[in-house]
Amino acid sequence: MSISPLDRGAPAFIAGHRGLVGGAVLRHFQDAGFSQLVTRTSSELDLRDGAAVEEFFAAERPATVVMAAAKVGGILANSTYPADFISDNLRMQVNVLDAAARHGATHLLFLGSSCIYPKLAPQPIREDSLLTGPLEETNDAYAIAKISGVLQVQALRRQHGLHYISAMPTNLYGPGDNFHPQNSHVLPGLIRRFHEAKLADAPSVVVWGTGTPLREFLHVEDLARACLFLLENYDEPAPINVGVGEDLSIRELAELVADIVGYQGRLKFDTSKPDGTPRKLLDVSKLHGLGWQAEIGLRDGLTQTYAWYQEQLATGAVRAA
């Protein structure tokens, strides 16, 4: 299926453009020739504020919207602040999706996450596993907000005939990530910890959990390509998975990061920290069937991300929120 190409001369709103995903989407849309990209930081426009969002959409009238603004964090942030994760995300989504529909946005991409699927979904996880079983407890509040977003997209399509779609990326990494020691996802967390251990000549590095959970990782530049590809080639109510189709254990991941960083000490597993879901490998056959594949391998992507992290350290610009 191929829907019409987006109008690259019309306004396109990239919500969350300073984040990992939004930043990569913004760069990719710029490279793809979009001439009216609209952005706002959260301090310029708090997307939880319905009246402000309404006013913004009435004035800017974006034709295309990429919803990459969200309250996001790793396993510990999700389990420590569930009230913020459900409330902030529900409010941002409802405001943006409703205003987009009211003010004539013809295309919208809502970004969810692989954590919307049941904790023990059959692997690799197909899109039709949604709502077939209980969620992983460490991120159930966030997942419920994201599931609501998927349902809102479907409802807007059904009621108003809009070309709005939802994509479910696997775990992401790359330039622009959040390197907070507690709140980040595993990859920025480990890059930072191994780098600091190398500098300090520390004998061991702590890795959370047992090291046995399996995770899949997609470079954010691949995701940004997929976002534009899907807006132009996918027009169905069901969410579509975006991943690479292979995973590795957290122990293997930690060994890979240690190798790339050049750290030679031992790994120590802190089993007081949660493992989270045992495995969440996405079934990407639907996406591959449309003709899209990831291009950046994990070792290459991590080597590039580590180089970027060191550049950020040198300029004092590391993001750690």
Ligand SMILES: NC(=O)C1=CN([C@@H]2O[C@H](COP(=O)(O)OP(=O)(O)OC[C@H]3O[C@@H](n4cnc5c(N)ncnc54)[C@H](OP(=O)(O)O)[C@@H]3O)[C@@H](O)[C@H]2O)C=CC1
């Ligand atoms: N990172 C990952 O591994 C994965 C991410 N995703 C999804 O991708 C999307 C983007 O995630 P990611 O880029 O990692 O997240 P980031 O935390 O890197 O970026 C999120 C962005 O959202 C903006 N934002 C947060 N709160 C508000 C608010 N109240 N009003 C306006 N803007 C706000 C922030 O803007 P500002 O900087 O201006 O404050 C920030 O730039 C999310 O929907 C997430 O679920 C899906 C799977 C995995």
Ligand SMILES: C[C@H]1O[C@H](OP(=O)(O)OP(=O)(O)OC[C@H]2O[C@@H](n3cnc4c(=O)[nH]c(N)nc43)[C@H](O)[C@@H]2O)[C@@H](O)[C@@H](O)C1=O
């Ligand atoms: C993208 C996704 O991200 C989250 O789910 P998650 O996949 O569990 O993500 P995570 O990256 O935080 O952890 C992956 C695994 O890695 C282990 N781990 C080891 N050492 C560190 C470490 O230093 N930091 C972190 N964060 N994890 C570590 C950790 O114990 C776990 O077993 C949800 O927020 C969810 O909502 C979501 O959408």
